[in-house]
Each structure stands twice: as C-alpha cells, then as structure tokens.
Amino acid sequence: MQLEIAYPDRLPLVPETILRQHKVHEPFDTRFRSAARLLQSLWRERQGIPMGFYVNGKGRKKPLGSRLSALASAGGANFLSADIRRLARREMAYREPGAMIDEHRVWSNMLSSMPLTFNLIGGLKLNPDLAHQVARTLWPELVDEICHIQFEHSPGRGDLAFTADGTAFDAFLSCRDADGAKTFVAIEVKYSEAMVEPEAKGRPRYDELSASCGLYRDPNDPKLRGNPVQQLWREHMLAQCLISNRMYDRGVFVCLAPKLNDPVQRACAQYNGHLAAGDNLCAFDTLTLEDMLGHIRAAGAAEFADALDKRYCDFGPVHELI
Template sequence: MDLFPPDRLPLVPEAYLKAHKVNHPADSRFRTCARLLQALHREAAGWGIGTYTTASGRRRKMGHLVSVFDGAAGANFLNRDIQRLARRELAYREPGAMFEERRLYENLLSSTPLALNLLGPIKLDRNLAEAFVREALPDLAGRVCSVSFEHSPGRGDPTFTDDATAFDGFITLRLDDGRKAFIAIEIKYSESCGEPEPRMRERYDSLSASSELFIDPDDPALRRNPIQQMWRLHMLGQSMIDAGLYDAGAVVVIAPRLNDQVQRAVSQYRTHLAPTTTGKASFINLPLEDAIAALALAGAPDMARAITTRYVDFSPIHDLI
C-alpha cells in the first residue's frame, strides 16, 4: 500500500518546522517542505547553522542556511569540481551578472547552486553536454559550443529587452544542419513565480508584438505575475534570433514537478502562445526530475543520484511525518 501520495507533499506540523528552525508562515507547501529538506540535509551532514538579519536588525538562525565556514568549504556544491567551477564563474561573470555570493555559498534553498550542480557537469565535459541535450531536448541535439551561467546578450541593450533580464543557464550549439542554436534555461526550485514585478518598458510592448509569439501580445496578463518573467525571457530569446545571433532556440523552464505554483504558471503562460513556426524560439517545460534523468542517461548517474537526494527526494520529510 502506498502511504505517501506521489502527487503531493504533506502539510508539516508547525512544531517540526520550529524544531528544525525553518518556520516561515508565508511559505507555500512545496517551499515549506523544500526548506525543511535542506535543513535535514544540513543536520545530517553536521554543517553549522547559518543566520540572517531581519528587517528589525535581529540575527535569526535558519535551518536551511549553513555557516559561513561550511559555505566557504563547499557545502552547497555536490563535489569539488562544481565548487571550483562556482568560484571561477564568480570571478569571470559577465558584467552586470547578478550573483548573490551569500546565497550561492550559504543558502541551501537557492536555485543558483542548483543551476551549477545540474549544469556544471555538462560545462566541464563537452561529450556529456551533447549527450545530455540528446536525452533532454533531442530536437536541438548538435555540437555544443559553450555552456554559461547568468547570461544575457546585452544588459540594457535596446536590441534585446533593454533591461537586465538574463538566463540562469545558456547552452550554444551548432545543429547537424549547420544552424546556430541556443538553449536558454530558467531554473526554479522553491520559488513561486511571485517575485517583484519589474517596471514595464516600451521595449516590452514593441517586442511582444514584433516577436509574433503571442495570441494577444497586448494582454495585460502577460505583464503580471505569475507569468511576466516567462514573457520577458521568451521575448529575450526571440530577440536574439531576430537580431541574427542565432537561427533557432528554445527557452526552457526547469522546476520540480511538485512545485505546483511554478507548474501552474507554466501552464498558464502556454495558453498565451501562438503556434510555433520556423524562426521562432520555442518554449519548453522540462521538469527537474526529467533533467536529472537525462543527466543520468547521458553518462553521469552518480551526479544524478546526488542531485536527486539533495533536491527532489522528499522521503526524509515523509519519514519525519
């Protein structure tokens, strides 16, 4: 008999959340469980607990944060190669790239270290990268040219979105037919697609119409949460094709299946999309679990298991309940 429904996580009793120092009433059900899962990993590993400063100036311990010492020692990265890659990416980041170093090193809940843990192995191994793309996105399989993080073709450049919008991960390829292509990746872990909405710009309106990606490019829903970020990322991807940088590409959202807020937002966004035609950036929902499976099939099963354990295996939560 299956005691734990595979399509949902539990409502965790407040006493457990307080005991593990992860009580945060504003959290969604998924974020609550994800925060608790990271606290349990920290405790099992013996890492010191980290703190943050509240708006009132008080220092508060939080179970999903590791100490400065353990963060610097690489707690947030699944092996030493990824830890070294993270340091290199920080040192050589694009001008204007937004890396919050404390979140990267000390926040186990952050999606930035997840991006490095998931995509770092394919940056370090071209053969693995090409095999990963064949497994995850076979329509874009080809010769991988580069893998980068926090990438934008031009922050503030009116050729594109005229803002600081960037992709968490970015893969460039040469397809078998010779076309230049990209895979632009947005990674969500516990986020809810409810981040502060940016100031609307005239460039957004013109791109929304000229991109020909949308059924109604003037629809106000595109400009509001929970889908405004997907709208901006998709337009950024299309603007790179229109500018002649690439011949084809896809904007890919990677998030856990059980993060229902992100999955609902993706489904809502897709209802606004016009039928895909040649020369248009496609929009793909790739569940995190499928991306991990593709990494395993590509030749990195040990890394896939480590990512699964750290981020999407919630059996420690079920055992606790």
C-alpha cells in the same frame, strides 16, 4: 515498518512543531517551499554541516536550518563537489558585466536556485561528453554539439536591440545542430520560487517586443505583464531576439523546475496558453528537474544524478517525519 506514501503526487503540509524543531518555520512559505526548506535542513544535518543564521527585521540573528554557517559557506558546502565549487567561483569571478549574482545567496542559501544551477548545469559543463549526450536526448532537433555553456547570460544588458534591461538566463547553451546551424538552449532554473518576482512595469520596450516578436496570440494581454508569467514573458522575448537579430538560427527557452513545485508548473501551463504558432519562433519547453535527472542517469552518470536527487528532489526524509 515503513509506511507507504499515500499521496506520491503531493507534498505534506508540514506541522509547525516539526518545522520549528528543525529551525525552518517560515510562516510565508508556500507548501513546496516549506517542504523544500525542511528537506535542505535535513540534508545539511545528514552531512554534518553546521547551521547558519539570518538577521530578522529586528536586527537579531535567527538560526535557519536552510542556511549554512559562515565557515561552511566559505568552504563551499553548498556545492556537491570541490570541482563544482571551483567552477562556480571562476564563473562568478568572470561573470558578464552587469550580471546580477548575489554571491552571499550562492554560497550560503540552500534554497536558492543559483547553487542548484551550478550543481546541475555546472556539473554538466565539467563533463562535456555527458552534457552532449543529455542535451542531444532532450533537444535532438537543436543539439548535435554544445559549443559553450554560460551562466547568468544576456546578449546585451540595456541594449535596445533586446529587452533594454537586465533580463538574463540562468544558464545558456550555445550549440550547433546536425546541419551546422547555430542553435541555443536558454534555461531559467526554479527550485523553491513561487513566480512572484517583482514586476517590471512601465517599460515601452516590452510592449514593442511583445507586439513585434510574433510569440503571442494577444501581445497586449495584461496577464503577460503580471505574475506569475511576467518573468517567462520577458525571458522568452529576449530569447526570440537572438533569432530575430540573426545571432542564432533556432532555439528553445526552457523553464526547469521540480515537478511538485505547483506554482511554477501552473505558471508554465498558463504561459503556454498565451503562445501563438508560427515560423522562425523560439520554442518554449517545460522540463521537470526529475526528468532532467532521469536523462542524466540514463546517460550513465547515476552517481551524479543520485547526488542531485537526494539534495533537491527526494522528499522521502520529509515524508518519514510525517
């Protein structure tokens, strides 16, 4: 008899015995990250993929259920299909100068958001008709045609016309709307992250942009400059620069994350509270990974959506262990 999940709106605090059994006990994981790490290990086990290792602070190899073996990594087991693996390899080989892509994490770390980006957005890039249909449904005022999809994209790393740093978008859709205007969808993808990235402080360009871009009710608010919203602040300002510099007519900056990743969802809600209304501003949108998969499924790609769902969103195997 299968028990009904009592609390479908939350994930469990997985007992340490279960985490240790599947080699995923990491004491500093958030509640979501712990469950997601276990989910990845269970998915790997179902696929018959061998476990990998990481080197701990004492220089010893430690098996980790959410890591792929060297052989599995080299074979592209972190990707949902051979076509996506080939696309990821090509995109990384031809990435923009200065683009920060940790290839080891992409190939071997199952929790990393970059493999998710390639599996999801890369899968859409390989199917232009599906990409157009999904984007038109999600952002109908911006997207009539997708002209190009890029990964780890920045319009100008280190350029004072932008953020003068290495800030970039995980995925970037260059588009045209129904009237032919140049539009964009800039996407930051989160999976198990908790919005505690290293803070970039002491950069005068950030303060200049915050004051001039028009996005914020209080551009000098110190909360914008700290976690959990500082990365959203930097990327949204970069997106606004694309409009201010007349490279695009309109656009939206999107944070895409699982609905049960509470730290990300709270950060997005907090960041949204800082935003001002005005003309000619880049919009901000929060999109759950589950909603994205729902649109993919509705567009007729149920097999693709189901594969992504089982890999990243369906925590049924975790609940069954509880």
